[in-house]
Amino acid sequence: MLRLDGVSKTYGSTRAVDRLELEVRPGEVLGLLGPNGAGKTTTIRMAVGLLRPDEGRVTVRTRAGDASSPDAHQARRALGVAPQALALYEELTARENLRLFGALYGVAARQLAGRIDELLEHVGLADRASARVSTFSGGMKRRLNLAAAIVHDPEIVLLDEPTAGVDPQSRHSLLEMVAQLRAKGCAVIYTTHYMEEAQKVCDRVAIMDHGRLLALDTVDALIESHGGESIVVAGTADGEERLSTDQPLRQIEALLSKGDLRSLRIDRPDLETVFLNLTGRRLRD
Amino acid sequence: MRAIWALALKDIRLLLRDKAGFFFTFCFPLVYALLFGAMFAGMFGGSASRAIKLALADLDQSDASRRLVAAFEDNPAVEVVKAESGDHAERLVKDKSAAAGVVIPSGYSQASERPFSGSGAPLRLVIDPSRAAERGMIEGLLMQTAYAQLQQSFTNPESLQRLVQESLGEVRALRHTTPQTWERYLPLEQMLAAVEVFAASGMLQPEGASSEGEDAPGSGQDGWQPVRVTVESVAQGASSRPRSSWDITFPQGILWALMSCSFGFALSLVIERKAGTLTRLQMASAPKWQILAGKGLGCFLVNAAVLALLLAIGLGLGVRPDSMLWVVVAAACCVVAFVGIMMLLAVSGKTEASVNGIGWSTMLVMAMIGGGMMPTFFMPGWMQQAAVVSPIYWGIRAMEGAIWRGFSPVDMAVPCMVLLGIGIIGFLLGSRVFDWRGMEG
Numbered sequence: 188m189l190r191l192d193g194v195s196k197t198y199g200s201t202r203a204v205d206r207l208e209l210e211v212r213p214g215e216v217l218g219l220l221g222p223n224g225a226g227k228t229t230t231i232r233m234a235v236g237l238l239r240p241d242e243g244r245v246t247v248r249t250r251a252g253d254a255s256s257p258d259a260h261q262a263r264r265a266l267g268v269a270p271q272a273l274a275l276y277e278e279l280t281a282r283e284n285l286r287l288f289g290a291l292y293g294v295a296a297r298q299l300a301g302r303i304d305e306l307l308e309h310v311g312l313a314d315r316a317s318a319r320v321s322t323f324s325g326g327m328k329r330r331l332n333l334a335a336a337i338v339h340d341p342e343i344v345l346l347d348e349p350t351a352g353v354d355p356q357s358r359h360s361l362l363e364m365v366a367q368l369r370a371k372g373c374a375v376i377y378t379t380h381y382m383e384e385a386q387k388v389c390d391r392v393a394i395m396d397h398g399r400l401l402a403l404d405t406v407d408a409l410i411e412s413h414g415g416e417s418i419v420v421a422g423t424a425d426g427e428e429r430l431s432t433d434q435p436l437r438q439i440e441a442l443l444s445k446g447d448l449r450s451l452r453i454d455r456p457d458l459e460t461v462f463l464n465l466t467g468r469r470l471r472d
Numbered sequence: 473m474r475a476i477w478a479l480a481l482k483d484i485r486l487l488l489r490d491k492a493g494f495f496f497t498f499c500f501p502l503v504y505a506l507l508f509g510a511m512f513a514g515m516f517g518g519s520a521s522r523a524i525k526l527a528l529a530d531l532d533q534s535d536a537s538r539r540l541v542a543a544f545e546d547n548p549a550v551e552v553v554k555a556e557s558g559d560h561a562e563r564l565v566k567d568k569s570a571a572a573g574v575v576i577p578s579g580y581s582q583a584s585e586r587p588f589s590g591s592g593a594p595l596r597l598v599i600d601p602s603r604a605a606e607r608g609m610i611e612g613l614l615m616q617t618a619y620a621q622l623q624q625s626f627t628n629p630e631s632l633q634r635l636v637q638e639s640l641g642e643v644r645a646l647r648h649t650t651p652q653t654w655e656r657y658l659p660l661e662q663m664l665a666a667v668e669v670f671a672a673s674g675m676l677q678p679e680g681a682s683s684e685g686e687d688a689p690g691s692g693q694d695g696w697q698p699v700r701v702t703v704e705s706v707a708q709g710a711s712s713r714p715r716s717s718w719d720i721t722f723p724q725g726i727l728w729a730l731m732s733c734s735f736g737f738a739l740s741l742v743i744e745r746k747a748g749t750l751t752r753l754q755m756a757s758a759p760k761w762q763i764l765a766g767k768g769l770g771c772f773l774v775n776a777a778v779l780a781l782l783l784a785i786g787l788g789l790g791v792r793p794d795s796m797l798w799v800v801v802a803a804a805c806c807v808v809a810f811v812g813i814m815m816l817l818a819v820s821g822k823t824e825a826s827v828n829g830i831g832w833s834t835m836l837v838m839a840m841i842g843g844g845m846m847p848t849f850f851m852p853g854w855m856q857q858a859a860v861v862s863p864i865y866w867g868i869r870a871m872e873g874a875i876w877r878g879f880s881p882v883d884m885a886v887p888c889m890v891l892l893g894i895g896i897i898g899f900l901l902g903s904r905v906f907d908w909r910g911m912e913g
């Protein structure tokens with residue numbers, strides 16, 4: 188379990204993270220959704236102990252039960268991070284990268300080789316295991332980046348924009364892997380500025396902007412409370428009619444009873460709408 | 473320890489896979505050593521310098537002594553360095569400006585005019601006791617020169633006649649000493665008597681006389697020598713001569729290799745910081761000291777490998793170190809020093825470009841003043857003094873001390889301690905100053 192209590196970080200005059208409260212529990216994927224510059228990466232860096240918060244506290248509680256700050260030894264071993272900036276050795280092979288990080292995390296040499304094979308298989312890089320990372324596509328690098336983050340089988344996994352700049356297939360396989368981590372009981376923090384991903388993979392989503400947490404709940408609950416009304420779009424002989432409503436089924440019944448309906452669509456609010464309603468801006472300006 | 477090994481191994485792999493890094497670390501220094509070694513081949517070693525440097529102090533200033541000096545000067549195996557006094561000759565030997573010194577004391581001419589009387593003309597030979605081979609050679613040379621002088625006297629009928637008569641008189645005077653002594657000189661007396669007759673006959677030809685002249689004093693009387701050499705020992709200090717140009721260019725090449733290699737490692741630290749891999753290593757639960765220790769170990773191992781490779785090639789080309797043990801010690805000190813320098817280079821700039829610019833240009837200046845390009849002994853005096861600020865100077869000095877300068881352990885201790893100091897202080901200082909913050913925000 189990872190917990191942030193009123194954590195803040197200021198760079199010069201930029202309040203990168205402002206009194207953030209977060210908690211991610213085992214078996215849960217917590218999304219950090221926000222536009223570029225919202226403070227997601229800064230949050231991750233503080234969460235893993237790379238950056239000391241100006242105020243507030245980060246606590247890591249391992250399955251073994253001990254709670255500590257993230258830079259404590261046992262906490263480091265419990266955390267796995269895939270940084271946003273691809274931090275891989277380009278001139279080493281996929282296997283050599285994993286072997287290095289495995290050794291640093293203290294994975295026993297006997298288990299490491301097997302674990303690496305399993306991971307490479309898992310991320311679909313088994314056939315490129317001995318190729319240098321510099322020859323990989325963006326998607327392959329992202330998959331290896333994730334594999335390197337979990338080579339030591341961590342309890343808490345932090346993925347900072349794991350799908351940035353990847354092809355649809357790699358994106359699909361990355362999301363699949365996140366689901367598997369959840370199934371294994373890992374606590375996962377997943378940052379993204381793609382609301383479709385957050386909607387698809389996250390149990391709860393924290394919406395961030397300008398370093399502040401605007402809302403935190405399940406996707407449905409967020410839409411319920413901040414999405415506003417659904418829009419029923421009805422096509423009639425007179426053209427298209429858009430009807431805003433919080434009870435779309437009622438609305439449709441009424442339309443049907445009038446007859447003369449050529450097409451019917453419900454535009455449900457999504458996280459994009461939630462963000463728009465919360466900030467007055469779109470997620471991707 | 474496993475983590476540090478893993479980190480070092482990673483760095484070695486990366487260096488071997490980086491074509492430019494590999495070239496500058498392994499190929500360039502070798503090319504440098506070979507190219508400049510070949511270029512300067514005539515300058516050190518070679519036929520000219522195989523001549524023995526002899527400090528000659530002529531205190532007699534007579535015709536006879538000048539003839540002896542001229543004889544040495546004419547000898548291609550000897551390079552004469554004029555000395556003002558006996559002390560001066562000793563100093564020249566001490567600081568290895570000369571392999572040996574010969575002092576012609578006043579009174580030499582009188583003695584040399586009566587070669588068969590007394591125990592020969594006195595000469596003082598000043599020599600380093602550790603140079604046994606040269607000592608034998610120089611003593612032989614002195615005898616040879618003295619005999620040649622004697623021979624010249626024989627080729628001049630007048631002087632020969634005078635010489636023989638005087639000598640005969642002196643030898644005959646020995647008749648009144650002990651019978652044993654006289655017995656030893658009897659053959660000489662008989663021979664001189666024969667020569668006297670021969671010289672008086674006026675048949676003497678310069679060419680014909682030469683063989684007789686050689687025979688006369690060399691005919692096996694062990695009681696007699698034309699000159700009497702007293703040997704004095706002077707232990708030599710530093711600054712011996714390189715035996716070949718490889719002796720100069722291999723230490724230089726080694727220092728270039730260490731520079732390139734350390735530079736590559738320093739740059740890799742800065743690049744890794746920018747790329748975020750340093751951050752990731754930290755996240756992979758490697759403490760900072762471990763990351764730097766891994767870098768240091770990688771740098772140490774590659775430096776040691778390059779050094780061993782260059783030394784092996786140098787040995788193959790005929791570099792003959794005075795002491796292999798000291799070569800190993802000096803090499804280890806150099807390698808340690810450059811691990812420290814690596815850390816200092818890594819903090820010489822914030823970005824790859826600035827480390828490239830600042831670090832490398834500092835290194836070049838250090839190499840230049842430290843004798844990495846032109847040996848310091850070609851430099852004007854003030855520059856030689858300034859060279860001590862350069863780690864390259866100390867590196868070259870340690871290597872040269874072990875290879876050809878014939879340093880004593882005390883002589884070696886100075887550059888070795890300086891190098892170890894640079895290594896340790898440089899590493900600690902660099903580690904403290906190193907800015908871990910990545911550039912990726």
Ligand SMILES: Nc1ncnc2c1ncn2[C@@H]1O[C@H](COP(=O)(O)OP(=O)(O)O)[C@@H](O)[C@H]1O
Pocket residue numbers: 198199201202203221222223224225226227228229230913
């Ligand atoms: N090292 C840094 N120095 C100065 N400002 C920074 C630094 N890192 C991040 N920031 C600023 O903090 C804010 C949040 O950045 P970041 O956490 O990277 O956002 P996100 O990951 O959500 O895109 C931005 O305004 C960014 O410019």
Ligand SMILES: [Mg+2]
Pocket residue numbers: 227228229271347348
């Ligand atoms: Mg970010």
